Amino acid sequence: MPIHEKSLIRPENLIRNEQLIIDGVDVSGDWSTFIAPRVITDYNEALEPEIAALPGGEHIHRCWQCGSCSNACTVNALNPDFNPRYWIYLIRLGLESELLRDKDIIWQCVSCNKCTHICPRDVDPEGVMKATARWLELKGHTPPSPAMEFDNIFSAQVITTGRIEEGRLLRKFFAHTGQKLTQDWLLGLVRGLVMRMPVGLLLRLGWAGVRAPRTRKWASTQRAIEEFIIEQEAAQRVALGLPPGETR
Amino acid sequence: MNDPVLVLGGGPAGLSAAHALAAAGQNVLLVDKENVLGGAPILSGYAKLVPSGEWAKDAIGGMVDRVRADPRIEVLTGERVMRFDGNPGAFNVALGSGATRAVSAAILCTGFTHFDSVNKPEWGFGTYPDVVTTTQVEQMISSGRGVHCPSDGRKPARVAILLCVGSRDRQIGREWCSKICCTVSSNLAMEIREEIPECSVYIYYMDIRTFGLYEDKYYWESQEKHHVKYIKARIAEVTSNGDRLIVKGEDTLVKRPITIPFDLVVHAIGMDPNVDNMTISAVFDVQLEKHGYLAKASSYSAMCGTSRPGVFTAGAATGPETIDDSIAQGQAAAMAALASLRTGLPQAAE
Ligand SMILES: Cc1cc2nc3c(=O)[nH]c(=O)nc-3n(C[C@H](O)[C@H](O)[C@H](O)COP(=O)(O)OP(=O)(O)OC[C@H]3O[C@@H](n4cnc5c(N)ncnc54)[C@H](O)[C@@H]3O)c2cc1C
Ligand code: SF4
Ligand code: SF4
Ligand code: SF4
Numbered sequence: 001m002p003i004h005e006k007s008l009i010r011p012e013n014l015i016r017n018e019q020l021i022i023d024g025v026d027v028s029g030d031w032s033t034f035i036a037p038r039v040i041t042d043y044n045e046a047l048e049p050e051i052a053a054l055p056g057g058e059h060i061h062r063c064w065q066c067g068s069c070s071n072a073c074t075v076n077a078l079n080p081d082f083n084p085r086y087w088i089y090l091i092r093l094g095l096e097s098e099l100l101r102d103k104d105i106i107w108q109c110v111s112c113n114k115c116t117h118i119c120p121r122d123v124d125p126e127g128v129m130k131a132t133a134r135w136l137e138l139k140g141h142t143p144p145s146p147a148m149e150f151d152n153i154f155s156a157q158v159i160t161t162g163r164i165e166e167g168r169l170l171r172k173f174f175a176h177t178g179q180k181l182t183q184d185w186l187l188g189l190v191r192g193l194v195m196r197m198p199v200g201l202l203l204r205l206g207w208a209g210v211r212a213p214r215t216r217k218w219a220s221t222q223r224a225i226e227e228f229i230i231e232q233e234a235a236q237r238v239a240l241g242l243p244p245g246e247t248r
Numbered sequence: 249m250n251d252p253v254l255v256l257g258g259g260p261a262g263l264s265a266a267h268a269l270a271a272a273g274q275n276v277l278l279v280d281k282e283n284v285l286g287g288a289p290i291l292s293g294y295a296k297l298v299p300s301g302e303w304a305k306d307a308i309g310g311m312v313d314r315v316r317a318d319p320r321i322e323v324l325t326g327e328r329v330m331r332f333d334g335n336p337g338a339f340n341v342a343l344g345s346g347a348t349r350a351v352s353a354a355i356l357c358t359g360f361t362h363f364d365s366v367n368k369p370e371w372g373f374g375t376y377p378d379v380v381t382t383t384q385v386e387q388m389i390s391s392g393r394g395v396h397c398p399s400d401g402r403k404p405a406r407v408a409i410l411l412c413v414g415s416r417d418r419q420i421g422r423e424w425c426s427k428i429c430c431t432v433s434s435n436l437a438m439e440i441r442e443e444i445p446e447c448s449v450y451i452y453y454m455d456i457r458t459f460g461l462y463e464d465k466y467y468w469e470s471q472e473k474h475h476v477k478y479i480k481a482r483i484a485e486v487t488s489n490g491d492r493l494i495v496k497g498e499d500t501l502v503k504r505p506i507t508i509p510f511d512l513v514v515h516a517i518g519m520d521p522n523v524d525n526m527t528i529s530a531v532f533d534v535q536l537e538k539h540g541y542l543a544k545a546s547s548y549s550a551m552c553g554t555s556r557p558g559v560f561t562a563g564a565a566t567g568p569e570t571i572d573d574s575i576a577q578g579q580a581a582a583m584a585a586l587a588s589l590r591t592g593l594p595q596a597a598e
Binding site for chain 1: 448450468471472475477478479480499501502504505506507508509
């Protein structure tokens with residue numbers, strides 16, 4: 001749906017009175033159906049640099065609003081309100097309140113990068129979506145998105161062990177996001193694996209799942225990576241005007 | 249030896265035509281109504297030119313010096329042509345001073361007139377001192393004074409550049425695109441950002457026409473390196489809240505009205521037909537095209553020709569034109585004039 005067809009009456013302002021009679025006149029129904037003033041009275045020039053300070057958002061200022069990204073977008077095809085071009089514009093103008101109206105769908109980007117591959121200006125819209133989700137999270141507007149949770153668990157595992165073990169990763173992620181391990185698609189996947197994989201490999205896979213092997217001499221690397229991450233996160237928080245803080 | 253060729257107008261086109269003729273051994277009579285040569289870039293004090301990045305006073309000044317030093321070119325400034333009659337190869341020119349001269353051909357390089365923003369009163373020029381034109385900003389930069397608000401001399405924190413002022417507007421009978429103002433505006437926006445890094449610059453546009461190789465060099469560069477913002481809106485009105493200017497319009501991408509405060513509003517003024525064109529048309533008996541520029545003969549058979557044999561034209565006299573193209577056309581007109589003198593008038597391509 002093009003933006004101008006978005007309902008101008010904000011549903012959150014509606015007051016519904018199932019039964020309201022004033023002085024004998026029945027005035028039941030929707031109240032507060034007025035359209036709030038939509039005039040843009042100033043630009044907030046702080047928002048774009050904040051998004052640009054987060055990984056993936058660096059090239060947002062290149063966007064010339066051609067709409068290729070939204071047209072190509074996997075999620076937009078399912079939900080027309082998911083509109084990367086529009087959000088990029090809101091960020092560039094600093095229309096923060098407008099952006100926040102969509103805070104609960106921005107994180108739904110599936111990182112398919114169709115937008116990235118079609119963007120004529122190399123804006124990296126997928127990166128901008130990521131940066132925006134991260135911004136919403138850091139500013140406390142949204143809880144960490146499932147994608148962000150996954151990234152955190154993934155990197156935590158790499159950092160502590162120096163390698164990645166998919167079974168453990170999935171188990172942790174599912175536990176963290178309250179998903180069952182017995183989902184049909186997953187059971188199917190495991191069944192398929194068990195049937196097709198050589199026994200030796202299967203054994204190794206199982207063993208790795210239990211033992212959680214580590215890369216040898218990993219400690220110093222681990223320390224360096226951890227320091228780097230702490231540094232980066234502090235820098236991001238400062239760029240957003242937040243105290244350097246204690247994350248992770 | 250032929251009588252000299254008359255070159256009327258000493259801007260980029262005329263300077264180029266005069267130099268090319270002289271270089272080919274032809275004597276030239278260069279007449280300009282102003283007291284200095286150089287045309288708009290010198291008369292209006294442009295700063296750094298598109299696309300060379302050279303200062304106008306160096307680049308065009310160099311062309312002026314070359315013409316001034318050429319013994320084959322006689323320069324008459326502060327002078328006009330009152331009458332022009334005769335036939336190809338043997339024309340007579342009556343000058344404003346009363347003198348008459350014999351010339352063999354004429355090249356009209358009389359250029360354009362800057363659009364006068366007073367004719368768009370809704371955009372505040374003439375009402376608010378901090379509404380200025382691109383020429384004024386060029387002058388602020390070239391004079392060394394720097395970009396500032398004329399009202400109190402302060403450095404602007406936020407600048408709006410309005411494109412297409414005096415172009416592409418049926419309301420004021422201007423149905424042409426002035427071609428260079430998008431690029432010039434991107435260039436000025438970058439210069440403002442360089443001089444005042446904490447100043448935000450917004451360009452309000454209907455289309456961005458930074459044609460050809462100006463696309464990445466100006467439009468993209470201004471966005472990518474200098475963070476100039478482009479808003480798709482034709483501004484409806486510029487007013488003031490007593491403190492700052494207020495720009496009103498509709499942001500067509502989010503379909504929302506805007507009333508945004510600015511410190512400095514810049515009109516990207518267009519290139520009108522020269523106000524003298526009616527007179528020039530009468531004196532030289534050449535036709536004007538429908539917008540009021542000098543009508544060109546067919547490019548395919550009579551490049552740089554006019555409706556009158558033996559009278560040629562080049563540059564912004566024929567429509568909005570860039571400096572580089574005006575220079576190229578000046579040289580092409582010189583070639584056409586020389587060819588007509590050596591071999592008689594070319595018959596239209598048959
Ligand atoms: C703000 C602004 C910035 C610009 N910046 C650039 C830029 O960076 N790069 C670029 O490529 N282009 C630029 N342009 C366009 C540029 O000004 C023109 O391309 C160029 O001036 C055209 O040259 P010309 O010789 O045809 O005409 P003009 O420069 O107009 O010269 C015409 C000459 O003829 C004389 N004349 C006029 N009428 C008569 C008459 N009746 N009798 C005798 N003499 C007469 C005038 O005095 C003048 O000297 C800019 C334009 C504007 C408005
Ligand atoms: S990466 Fe995200 S924004 Fe880009 S096309 Fe895929 S779902 Fe849409
Ligand atoms: S495809 Fe690129 S340039 Fe076009 S709207 Fe999307 S991000 Fe902007
Ligand atoms: S060049 Fe750009 S600003 Fe100038 S008239 Fe054309 S579109 Fe408008």
